[in-house]
Amino acid sequence: MKKLTFISAAIIALCSFTGTGYQVGDKAMDFKLKNVDGKMVSMSDYKDAKGFIVVFTCNHCPFAKAYEGRIIALDAKYASLGYPVIAINPNDPTQVDADSYENMQARAKEKNYTFPYLVDETQAIAHAYGAAHTPHVFVLQKSDNDFVVKYIGAIDDNSDDPSAVKQKYVEDAVNNLLAGKPVNPSSTKAIGCSIKWKS
Amino acid sequence: MSYLKIAFIAFLFPFLVTENKVAVVNFDQLQTYAAQKADDTLYVVNFWATWCEPCVKELPAFQQVQKKCEGHKVKFIFVSLNAPRELNKVQDFVDSHNLGPLVLLLNSSNPNGWIDRVDDSWSGTIPATVMYKSGKKVYFREGEFTPESLEKVIQSKNK
Numbered sequence: 001m002k003k004l005t006f007i008s009a010a011i012i013a014l015c016s017f018t019g020t021g022y023q024v025g026d027k028a029m030d031f032k033l034k035n036v037d038g039k040m041v042s043m044s045d046y047k048d049a050k051g052f053i054v055v056f057t058c059n060h061c062p063f064a065k066a067y068e069g070r071i072i073a074l075d076a077k078y079a080s081l082g083y084p085v086i087a088i089n090p091n092d093p094t095q096v097d098a099d100s101y102e103n104m105q106a107r108a109k110e111k112n113y114t115f116p117y118l119v120d121e122t123q124a125i126a127h128a129y130g131a132a133h134t135p136h137v138f139v140l141q142k143s144d145n146d147f148v149v150k151y152i153g154a155i156d157d158n159s160d161d162p163s164a165v166k167q168k169y170v171e172d173a174v175n176n177l178l179a180g181k182p183v184n185p186s187s188t189k190a191i192g193c194s195i196k197w198k199s
Numbered sequence: 200m201s202y203l204k205i206a207f208i209a210f211l212f213p214f215l216v217t218e219n220k221v222a223v224v225n226f227d228q229l230q231t232y233a234a235q236k237a238d239d240t241l242y243v244v245n246f247w248a249t250w251c252e253p254c255v256k257e258l259p260a261f262q263q264v265q266k267k268c269e270g271h272k273v274k275f276i277f278v279s280l281n282a283p284r285e286l287n288k289v290q291d292f293v294d295s296h297n298l299g300p301l302v303l304l305l306n307s308s309n310p311n312g313w314i315d316r317v318d319d320s321w322s323g324t325i326p327a328t329v330m331y332k333s334g335k336k337v338y339f340r341e342g343e344f345t346p347e348s349l350e351k352v353i354q355s356k357n358k
Contacts, residue, residue, distance in 0.1 A: 062250040132322035157309040160282040164308060189314040191280050194253060194324040194342075 021130010024186040028054075028140050028147045031125045033088065033118035036101075036108040041086070041116045043140075043147055050082030051141040051150070051177060053170060056120075056131035058089045059107050060098035061193035064134045066159050068111055071135070074155070074170060075115045083139070083174045085115040090126030091134070095196040126195055133192030139173045139183070150177055153188030219299030221290050223283055223306050226313040232276055232303065233331045240272040241357045242331045246305075246317075248280045249292045253343050254326040258298060260346040264353065273357060277302045280325060330356055 022028055032042045043052055053074055057064045075085035093100040101119055108117045120126050129138055130152075139151035151173035156165040173183045224232075233242035245261055247254035258277075265275045277298055279289045283306045293302050307313055314323050318339040321327055330338040330352070337356045344352075 133324040154311060157311060160284070160308065166309070169311075185311075188311040189321070189323045191248075191310045191314075191323045191325060193251065 021128070021132075022138065022149045022152065024149050024152060024183075026149045028138065028149050029125070029128055030147065031088075031118075031120075033120055033125065034101075035116045035118050036105045036113075041118055043086070043142075044145075046084065048082065049084060049142060051139065051174075052147065053078060053083055053085045053174065054129070054138040054140060055085060055087045055135050055155075056090055056126055056129070056137075056195070057087050057135040058091045058096075058099045058193070059103050060091075060096050061134045063159050063190075063192045067135050067155055070155055070162060072111065072114065077171070078174050079114070081174075081178060083177070087113070087115055087117045088120050088125060089117065090120040090123050090131060091196040092123070092198045094198075099196070123195075123198060131195060133190075133194055135192065136190075137170050139170060139177070141177055150183050151186050153185075154190035157188075159190065219293055219297075219302055221279065221286060221293055221302045221304050223286060223304045226305065226307050226316070229278065229303060229305055232301070233274075233329075234336065235334060236331065237334045238272075239333055240274050241337070241353065242274050242276060243353065244276045244278055244329045244331070246278050246280055246325050246327045246329075248325060249285070249288055250281070251325050257326050257343045258296065260344050260349055262296075262298070263346045264349045267350065268353065271357065273353060275301065279304045332356065 030043045032040050035041045043049070055071055057067070057071065071085060071087065079085065089099055089104055091099040097103070104117055104119060135155060137151070137153060137155055138149055140147040141150045151170065153169060155170050157167040157169065158165045169185065169188050173186070176183045233244050236242060247258060249255065261275060261277070279302065281289050281304060283304060286304055289302070289304055293299060310323055314321050317327070317329055318336070320339065321341050324341055326343055327341045328339070328344065329336060338352060
C-alpha cells in the first residue's frame with residue numbers, strides 16, 4: 001500500500017448531509033411550502049389535527065415509489081383520526097428532473113394523492129428536520145401550539161414486499177399516540193435514496 | 200472445445216469467462232466475509248444498488264483503486280442492497296461492468312435490524328462504505344468517494 005501515491009488534491013465529494021436534525025421529543029418547526037395545486041400549506045392551517053405524519057418523499061426513488069400506495073393508505077386511515085399525511089419533496093430538481101414541480105403535479109394527479117405534496121424548494125425544512133433519505137417519516141403530535149416529534153424513521157419493516165411486513169412502525173406509532181401510550185420503537189432506520197442536496 | 204481454444208478465448212475476451220457470480224447472503228453471513236475476519240487484510244465493504252445513481256457513479260472509483268491495490272492486503276466486497284428478486288438485474292450489471300470479484304446481495308427484509316450493526320451513525324442512505332481489519336471496524340462513511348479520497352483512506356488504514 002505504500003506504493004500508492006498520495007494525492008493531496010483529494011476533495012471528498014460530500015453528498016450526504018449528516019447534520020443533527022430533530023430527535024424524538026424535539027419541537028418541530030412549522031413550514032409554509034407550495035403544494036402541487038399552487039397553494040401554500042402550513043401545519044397551523046389544520047385547526048383540528050392532533051398531529052401529522054410528515055413524509056419526506058419524492059418521485060424518482062424506487063423506495064419512495066414502493067411506498068406510494070402505503071402513504072396513501074396511511075392518509076386514508078389516519079386523516080380522519082386527526083393525523084393527516086403531509087408529503088414533502090426536498091430534492092433539487094436540477095439534479096433529478098423526475099422530481100421537478102411539474103412532475104410532482106403529474107404524480108399527485110396520477111396517484112390521486114389525498115394529501116398535500118409540497119415542494120421544499122430551499123431544502124430548509126429537510127435540513128431542519130434532519131431528513132436523510134426518501135422516504136423518511138416524522139410523526140408529530142400537536143401539543144398546544146407546538147408540534148412534538150414522536151417518531152422518526154421508516155414506514156414499516158419491508159420496503160420491497162408490503163405483504164411480508166411484520167412491523168408497521170408508523171401505524172403503531174400513531175395508534176399508540178391516539179391511545180395515549182408511549183411510542184415504541186420511537187425511531188427506526190431504513191435503506192433509502194439520498195436526498196439530492198443543492199451544492 | 201479444447202482447453203487451448205478456451206484459453207485463447209479467455210485471453211481475447213476475459214470478461215466472457217471471468218463472470219463473478221453474485222451470492223445472496225443474510226446479514227450474519229455477510230459479517231463472516233469481512234467484519235469477523237481476523238487476518239491483517241483490509242476489507243473494504245461498499246453498500247450499493249443498481250437503482251442508486253450516486254452508487255453506480257461511484258463504483259468506477261472503487262474499481263480504479265482496487266486495481267491499484269492489487270498485490271496488497273486489501274480486499275473489496277461489493278454488497279448490493281437490491282431486493283433479492285432483482286438478483287438477475289444485479290448479475291447483469293456485475294457482468295456488464297466487470298464488477299467483482301466478490302459481489303454479494305444482502306437479503307435482509309428489515310434494515311432496521313442491521314443498519315446500526317454496521318455503524319450507529321449510518322442513516323441508511325447509500326452509498327456507504329465500511330472497512331474492517333483484524334476483526335475490527337476501522338472506518339465508516341455515508342456518502343460518495345472520489346478515487347483520490349478512497350485511496351487516501353485506504354492508505355491511512357493499511358499502514
